[in-house]
Amino acid sequence: MKDKPKPEENLKIKAIRNGIVIDHICHGRALEVLRILGIGEDYTDEVTLAMNIGSKKHGRKDIVKVENRDIQTDEINKIAVIAPGATINRVRDFKVFEKEQVALPNEIIGIIKCTNPACISNKDREPLKSFFYVTCREPLTLSCKYCEREVRGLNFED
Amino acid sequence: MKWSKKHIISIKDFSRDEIDYVLKKSSEMEDRLSHEKTGSLMKNKILSNLFFEPSTRTRMSFEAAMKKLGGFTIGFDYPEVSSEAKGETVADTVRIASGYSDVIVIRHPMEGSARLASENSSVPVINGGDGANQHPTQTLLDLYTIKKEFKKIDGLRICVVGDLKYGRTVHSLTNALENYDVEMCFISPMELRMPRDSIKGLEDRGIKVKESSKLNIKDSDVIYCTRIQKERFPDPQEYERVKDAYVIDNSSIEGIEDKAIIMHPLPRVTEINPEIDRTRHARYFEQAKNGIPVRMTLLSLVSGVDF
Numbered sequence: 531m532k533d534k535p536k537p538e539e540n541l542k543i544k545a546i547r548n549g550i551v552i553d554h555i556c557h558g559r560a561l562e563v564l565r566i567l568g569i570g571e572d573y574t575d576e577v578t579l580a581m582n583i584g585s586k587k588h589g590r591k592d593i594v595k596v597e598n599r600d601i602q603t604d605e606i607n608k609i610a611v612i613a614p615g616a617t618i619n620r621v622r623d624f625k626v627f628e629k630e631q632v633a634l635p636n637e638i639i640g641i642i643k644c645t646n647p648a649c650i651s652n653k654d655r656e657p658l659k660s661f662f663y664v665t666c667r668e669p670l671t672l673s674c675k676y677c678e679r680e681v682r683g684l685n686f687e688d
Numbered sequence: 689m690k691w692s693k694k695h696i697i698s699i700k701d702f703s704r705d706e707i708d709y710v711l712k713k714s715s716e717m718e719d720r721l722s723h724e725k726t727g728s729l730m731k732n733k734i735l736s737n738l739f740f741e742p743s744t745r746t747r748m749s750f751e752a753a754m755k756k757l758g759g760f761t762i763g764f765d766y767p768e769v770s771s772e773a774k775g776e777t778v779a780d781t782v783r784i785a786s787g788y789s790d791v792i793v794i795r796h797p798m799e800g801s802a803r804l805a806s807e808n809s810s811v812p813v814i815n816g817g818d819g820a821n822q823h824p825t826q827t828l829l830d831l832y833t834i835k836k837e838f839k840k841i842d843g844l845r846i847c848v849v850g851d852l853k854y855g856r857t858v859h860s861l862t863n864a865l866e867n868y869d870v871e872m873c874f875i876s877p878m879e880l881r882m883p884r885d886s887i888k889g890l891e892d893r894g895i896k897v898k899e900s901s902k903l904n905i906k907d908s909d910v911i912y913c914t915r916i917q918k919e920r921f922p923d924p925q926e927y928e929r930v931k932d933a934y935v936i937d938n939s940s941i942e943g944i945e946d947k948a949i950i951m952h953p954l955p956r957v958t959e960i961n962p963e964i965d966r967t968r969h970a971r972y973f974e975q976a977k978n979g980i981p982v983r984m985t986l987l988s989l990v991s992g993v994d995f
Contacts, residue, residue, distance in 0.1 A: 676800025
């Protein structure tokens with residue numbers, strides 16, 4: 531790994547043989563990341579989760595490590611919305627073979643639902659994908675292309 | 689500025705130059721109208737009026753505008769007679785209508801429905817009101833009324849009274865006024881205050897904003913009243929509590945400036961006493977009438993008709 535973990539961090543968070551390490555998650559968002567990955571009680575391989583880890587760059591951060599799991603583009607896009615600074619490391623035989631920084635796009639399409647029940651994007655069977663403009667990155671503010679309302683609180687599409 | 693085939697969905701899609709252009713062309717259209725020189729501008733063209741929600745003013749006004757341009761209107765004005773009642777999507781209804789007509793006006797109770805319509809139409813779509821969201825043609829006729837009266841919009845003090853939470857005309861008007869150098873005052877019960885993002889939008893543009901729950905309209909050039917909309921209240925008791933909160937009558941206009949005008953998107957219920965109709969301040973009936981040249985202008989512009 532490029533950022534070599536400090537010895538004490540190493541003790542807390544076990545290395546994985548094969549799988550994904552999602553690092554630099556905004557603190558408190560690790561459980562959301564697991565939810566996006568669909569990892570619940572039925573997942574049988576090892577999952578390591580660390581919250582509020584001290585980080586020089588981020589102050590406090592969360593880390594998620596999942597054994598024997600890859601990550602898809604739509605999952606990365608979802609993570610970008612809740613943890614815009616996160617990095618995805620793909621690990622093989624204890625080594626990072628691919629590292630990717632998630633990027634919050636200017637437009638978020640088909641990932642989250644509009645929280646406004648009166649928005650046409652929540653009407654059944656209409657041929658549209660939810661569409662949000664990112665109007666502010668910090669704090670994250672989204673504006674629905676359809677009802678034009680600002681979205682507070684994220685509600686992911688099924 | 690390309691107007692032909694443009695959809696008119698939200699006032700937020702308009703730059704100040706585009707708004708000013710519509711107002712200028714509306715004035716020219718009104719002049720043509722007074723000389724009866726409009727009857728062939730859209731001869732034999734067809735407008736589809738798709739009203740999924742009841743409306744009298746907007747629908748009649750578009751119908752009159754189209755007829756004065758020499759065109760025809762088709763459509764429906766109650767959802768019970770639309771195919772939506774049979775389960776058809778809005779998108780499908782619009783696709784069908786765009787095959788029958790040259791331009792579409794849609795009103796639908798769901799927010800964003802007009803944007804969806806524009807994505808499924810091969811002809812220009814004009815938003816006639818989408819729930820609590822936007823009503824851009826109302827805003828343009830409001831601005832036209834103000835400009836016609838004062839010959840300018842910059843520098844005016846505009847006071848908006850009533851239901852500022854649910855009233856789409858107020859939201860659209862406020863979005864448009866972000867483009868002008870105006871002072872805004874919002875008067876409403878606490879539970880019907882302007883949405884915070886609208887206030888922020890104005891303040892971000894450096895516009896002076898006052899909010900109050902007291903009906904003080906003395907230092908205003910334009911007093912824009914709105915109806916407390918019963919149909920937007922989930923709780924009828926909440927409606928009963930606030931419905932008569934702000935009534936404009938002869939006593940409440942004492943001391944207002946001579947040149948001040950009182951506007952209202954109509955229909956009114958009790959918020960403007962009929963005794964105001966006879967004062968020099970009343971402009972709401974003229975405002976409604978101004979909808980004709982403004983809508984004629986928009987229908988012509990988006991249809992690529994040069995005038």
